[in-house]
Amino acid sequence: MARIVAGAGTSHIPAVGAALDRGEAGNDYWRPIFAGFEPAREWIAGVAPDVAIIVYNDHASAFSLELTPTFTLGLADRFLPADQGYGRRKVPAVEGNPELATHLLERLVAEEFDMAQALEMDVDHGLTVPLSVFCGAPDAWPFPVIPLAVNVIKYPQPTARRCMRLGEAIGRAVASFGEDLRVAVIGTGGMSHQLQGERAGMWNPEFDHAFLDDxxxxxxxxxxxxxxxxxxxxxxxxxxxxxxxxxxxxxxDAPREAYRFYHYPASNTALGLIAFDCEPAK
Known part of the structure; x- marks a missing residue:
């Protein structure tokens, strides 16, 4: 049976991807940030997932304000890096797992989550930057990915509790899949930041650390x-x-925290990362 063996949360700051792509990861500004990623890369290599479900938000690349689904599952064999106005990011295409993705779709709809389904969808920095955080700059990503896009851009967004319950339903759906697969789930975005208005550049480390703790x-x-x-x-x-x-x-109920990293500033954002193991300790 398939099983969820690990989970992680990470910021998906576009400047992190740009720093890696431009060969700037070793400069004075970015060096401590990429040093903080190294234990996470060792961790995920040890987890060795067969597939990852990456929860991210689209930034007007696949969707728009005219069409904004609340939850969208990517069912395709392959997802190309999106062109966000300066060409496609020069990272590998993301290979999918349509068999597991279709099973998730069926089970989540059966549990009354109204999922949109994408048979073709470009994926932007919200998904490719987390892959860079955990995997560096390989010639091919080391595992297939099922993209799960969540509307956090346009009101009304789903509630925090609805998102938690969706995750619980994903856990049940993965456990009901007949193939023997090691599955990781990665949530992305945040932490505290605001990009516009009077509070542009705001940072709340107390909130961020309490969020990580809880x-x-x-x-x-x-x-x-x-x-x-x-x-x-x-x-x-x-x-x-x-x-x-x-x-x-x-x-x-009882994942074990394996690693945590927090840094400010990364671009104009508080950067957070946390990793959990779900398998019994060796």
């Missing part, structure tokens, strides 16, 4: 956060943290 200790508290509280405490783009709750919900 992903381990009290995820139900986080599921109770409303939209106003999230925006007030973490900024308008801090809303992206609801995608980490999809990941956390999928992991069940």
């Amino acid at each position: 992903l381990t200790a009290d995820p139900e508290r986080l599921a109770g956060l409303d939209h106003v509280s999230l925006v007030r405490e973490a900024g308008s783009e801090g809303m992206e943290l609801i995608m980490w709750l999809v990941m956390r919900g999928a992991l069940g």
Whole structure:
């Protein structure tokens, strides 16, 4: 049977991908950030997932304000890096797993989650930067990916609790898949930041660290956060943290925190990363 063996949350800051792509990861500004990624890369190599479900948000690359699904599963064999106005990012195409993705779609709809389905979809920095965070710059990504796009851009966004419950349903759906697969779930976005308005550049380390703590200790508290509280405490783009709750919900009751990293600033954003193991300790 398929099983979820690990989960992680990470920021998907576009400047991180740009620094790697331009060969700037070793300069004074970016060096401590990429040094913080190294243990996460060793961790995921040890996890060795057969497939990853990556929860991210599209940034007007595949969708627009005229068509904004709440939850979208990518069912394709392959997903190309999106052109976000300066050409496609020069990273490998993302290979999919349509068999597991279709099974997830069927089971989630059966549990009354109204999922949109994408048979063709370009994926932008929201998905490719996390792959770079965990995998570096390989010639091919080391595992297939099922993209799960969540609307965090246009009101009304799904609630934190709805995202947690979606993750729990994903956990049940993976466990009901007959093929023997090791599955990782990665939630992306955040942490505290705002890109516009009077609070542009805001940073709330107290909120960020409490969020990281309660992903381990009290995820139900986080599921109770409303939209106003999230925006007030973490900024308008801090809303992206609801995608980490999809990941956390999928992991069940007792994952073990394996690694944590936090850094500010990364571009104009607080960067966070947390990793969980779900298998028995060796």
